[in-house]
Amino acid sequence: MKDLRQVTVLGMGLLGASVTLAVMRSISRIRAVGYSHRASTRKKAEDLGVAHEISNGLAESVQNADLVILATPLSTFEDVFQEIAQHLKPGCIVTDVGSTKVHPHHWAEAHLPKTARYVGSHPITGSEKRGIEFARDDLLTGARCVLTRKASTDENALQTVQAFWETLGCMVHIMGPAEHDRTLGYVSHLPHVLAVALVNASDPGRLQFAGKGFIDTSRIASGPSNIWTDILATNSDNVVRGIHRVVKELLRLQTAIRGGNRKQVEKLLEQARARRAELIDYKIRNKELL
Amino acid sequence: MKDLRQVTVLGMGLLGASVTLAVMRSISRIRAVGYSHRASTRKKAEDLGVAHEISNGLAESVQNADLVILATPLSTFEDVFQEIAQHLKPGCIVTDVGSTKVHPHHWAEAHLPKTARYVGSHPITGSEKRGIEFARDDLLTGARCVLTRKASTDENALQTVQAFWETLGCMVHIMGPAEHDRTLGYVSHLPHVLAVALVNASDPGRLQFAGKGFIDTSRIASGPSNIWTDILATNSDNVVRGIHRVVKELLRLQTAIRGGNRKQVEKLLEQARARRAELIDYKIRNKELL
Numbered sequence: 001m002k003d004l005r006q007v008t009v010l011g012m013g014l015l016g017a018s019v020t021l022a023v024m025r026s027i028s029r030i031r032a033v034g035y036s037h038r039a040s041t042r043k044k045a046e047d048l049g050v051a052h053e054i055s056n057g058l059a060e061s062v063q064n065a066d067l068v069i070l071a072t073p074l075s076t077f078e079d080v081f082q083e084i085a086q087h088l089k090p091g092c093i094v095t096d097v098g099s100t101k102v103h104p105h106h107w108a109e110a111h112l113p114k115t116a117r118y119v120g121s122h123p124i125t126g127s128e129k130r131g132i133e134f135a136r137d138d139l140l141t142g143a144r145c146v147l148t149r150k151a152s153t154d155e156n157a158l159q160t161v162q163a164f165w166e167t168l169g170c171m172v173h174i175m176g177p178a179e180h181d182r183t184l185g186y187v188s189h190l191p192h193v194l195a196v197a198l199v200n201a202s203d204p205g206r207l208q209f210a211g212k213g214f215i216d217t218s219r220i221a222s223g224p225s226n227i228w229t230d231i232l233a234t235n236s237d238n239v240v241r242g243i244h245r246v247v248k249e250l251l252r253l254q255t256a257i258r259g260g261n262r263k264q265v266e267k268l269l270e271q272a273r274a275r276r277a278e279l280i281d282y283k284i285r286n287k288e289l290l
Numbered sequence: 291m292k293d294l295r296q297v298t299v300l301g302m303g304l305l306g307a308s309v310t311l312a313v314m315r316s317i318s319r320i321r322a323v324g325y326s327h328r329a330s331t332r333k334k335a336e337d338l339g340v341a342h343e344i345s346n347g348l349a350e351s352v353q354n355a356d357l358v359i360l361a362t363p364l365s366t367f368e369d370v371f372q373e374i375a376q377h378l379k380p381g382c383i384v385t386d387v388g389s390t391k392v393h394p395h396h397w398a399e400a401h402l403p404k405t406a407r408y409v410g411s412h413p414i415t416g417s418e419k420r421g422i423e424f425a426r427d428d429l430l431t432g433a434r435c436v437l438t439r440k441a442s443t444d445e446n447a448l449q450t451v452q453a454f455w456e457t458l459g460c461m462v463h464i465m466g467p468a469e470h471d472r473t474l475g476y477v478s479h480l481p482h483v484l485a486v487a488l489v490n491a492s493d494p495g496r497l498q499f500a501g502k503g504f505i506d507t508s509r510i511a512s513g514p515s516n517i518w519t520d521i522l523a524t525n526s527d528n529v530v531r532g533i534h535r536v537v538k539e540l541l542r543l544q545t546a547i548r549g550g551n552r553k554q555v556e557k558l559l560e561q562a563r564a565r566r567a568e569l570i571d572y573k574i575r576n577k578e579l580l
Contacts, residue, residue: 124499124501125501125502126501126502143501144499144501146499173499182496183496183499184499186491186492186493186496187492187496187497187499187500187501187503187504188499188500188501188503188504190488190491190492191488191503191504191507191508192503193540193543193547194484194487194488194507194540195507195562196539196543196558196559196562197484197536197539197540197543197562198480198481198484198536198539199561199562199565199566200539200558200561200562200565201476201480201532201535201536201538201539202476202477202480202565203476204565204568206472206473206476206477207477207565207568207569207572208569208572208576209414209434209436209463209473209474209477209478210477210478210569210573211414211415211416211433211434211477211478212415212416213477213478213481213482213509213510214477214478214481215569215570215573215579216506216507216509216510217481217484217485217506217507217509217510218481218562218566219503219506219507220503220506220507221559221562221563221566222563222566222567222570223563224563225556225559225560225563226556228559229552229555229556229559232547232555233547233550233552233555236547236548236550239544239547240544240547240548242491243540243541243543243544243547244544245491246487246488246491246540247537247540247541247544248491249486249487249488249490249491250483250484250487250533250536250537250540251533251537253483253486253487253533254529254530254533254534257483257522257523257526257529257530257533258526258530260523260526262519262523265519265522265523266515266516266519268486268490269486269511269515269518269519270515271489271490272485272486272487272489272490272508272511273511273512273513273514273515275489275490275492275494275497276489276508276511276512277512278494278497279497279498279500279505280505280512282497282498283500283505286498289505
């Protein structure tokens with residue numbers, strides 16, 4: 001960590017700008033540099049003061065960085081890796097905040113120079129809102145952050161990235177990229193698909209009667225479509241498998257309801273209630289929920 | 291409304307006790323009487339002071355009531371109607387707060403005396419929490435309340451029940467019981483089934499990585515299993531049809547994701563995002579959401 005003098009975040013959306021804000025708040029000796037390919041976003045980033053410096057060029061933004069963090073959509077990673085490759089300092093650590101990890105590891109191997117050290121990061125936080133306007137210096141506080149490593153991952157780089165996120169208030173977990181994508185497929189990407197299916201299955205004319213239940217169950221369907229298309233596309237096997245499991249559970253419920261099998265319906269509802277109660281208790285004990 | 295001198299609420303759970311609390315707050319000239327078949331709940335109701343009077347007997351609780359409100363689980367309605375039938379004053383209005391309405395209308399016709407006047411009510415509010423401890427005098431404020439009528443429904447009773455809920459802060463809508471059950475099937479019962487399926491399809495060992503998305507999408511699965519079993523059992527046709535529609539949407543997403551059809555995935559995500567944005571705008575304009 002003590003070797004980090006400049007951190008450059010590429011992409012000044014909700015998450016990217018929250019990272020530079022958190023760096024400015026928590027590690028004052030590190031210079032936080034931000035870059036966005038849009039001039040209008042760079043202007044907003046300047047106006048909002050989300051970083052020590054907003055760079056006007058991608059190459060220029062990374063050339064003095066000790067740590068580069070991609071906070072752009074997953075679909076841009078390959079291009080960004082290629083564009084920054086020749087501008088990175090030797091030993092520079094590169095990470096990202098993408099919601100899937102198998103593909104980023106592949107792309108980093110394919111396009112980054114051997115002198116750069118890639119580690120995958122996924123801070124599990126965010127909002128259905130998007131854009132720099134919603135950035136907050138405490139968005140990462142208390143969030144879990146999964147770091148992903150392969151056999152080839154540099155151990156020192158991994159430790160530095162871990163210390164970095166921990167200093168910003170994250171709880172760090174380390175796993176392989178495939179295990180990450182399986183896990184997040186269930187706890188994050190599958191709920192998203194369900195929320196989308198629920199809204200699309202609903203009858204717009206009746207939605208005025210939606211109460212808090214519908215509003216909460218569907219909340220994440222308000223997330224940005226392009227970002228989520230990237231996520232689903234880069235984790236398709238796990239998501240396809242997850243949909244299969246959910247459909248099976250739905251049909252099990254449907255059969256019990258159609259057949260008037262109250263005992264079975266109540267058993268399935270109670271199983272879910274108990275399992276969620278355990279989850280909520282765990283999250284409260286762990287101070288992830290109040 | 292001016293004829294209402296005593297309102298008796300049967301069932302002192304979250305919703306029942308919130309109704310008596312709201313009556314005491316908003317219509318001080320009405321006597322609010324509560325009844326629960328459990329002695330321990332009656333004791334808590336007394337201690338918490340949620341009604342002017344907590345009655346020790348069901349018959350005794352309704353005999354002077356101008357309006358009786360069932361706030362017990364749907365599965366008890368038939369028995370309760372039968373037990374109170376001979377104790378109601380002539381002209382007494384009977385309603386309920388059940389989440390489905392076709393069955394309650396049937397049961398009321400079958401068991402209440404001709405001199406009693408039944409109207410269906412469904413205040414769309416609540417919480418995944420249960421029990422009198424969570425009752426609040428503002429739980430109904432700003433909530434929609436659907437009243438259900440059939441050709442045989444007494445017009446004056448309907449108007450009185452409408453004025454009653456409006457005085458407690460509800461926005462009242464009137465429709466037939468079948469239309470109510472179709473509508474709520476989509477906006478309330480279907481999300482519940484989805485939340486249950488999501489939790490049951492998940493792998494408990496991975497749930498520690500669940501973020502806000504999973505927590506919100508699954509929230510209503512924490513609702514009481516017996517209450518929800520009643521709801522699903524008394525609205526089975528609509529719920530079965532809703533599950534069919536959601537499964538169709540899920541398989542459509544699955545096909546697009548599996549086939550790497552990014553354009554189609556993004557189209558489906560964008561459709562949901564736009565539809566939910568409209569819903570949220572509507573709810574905000576209507577002051578149902580802040």
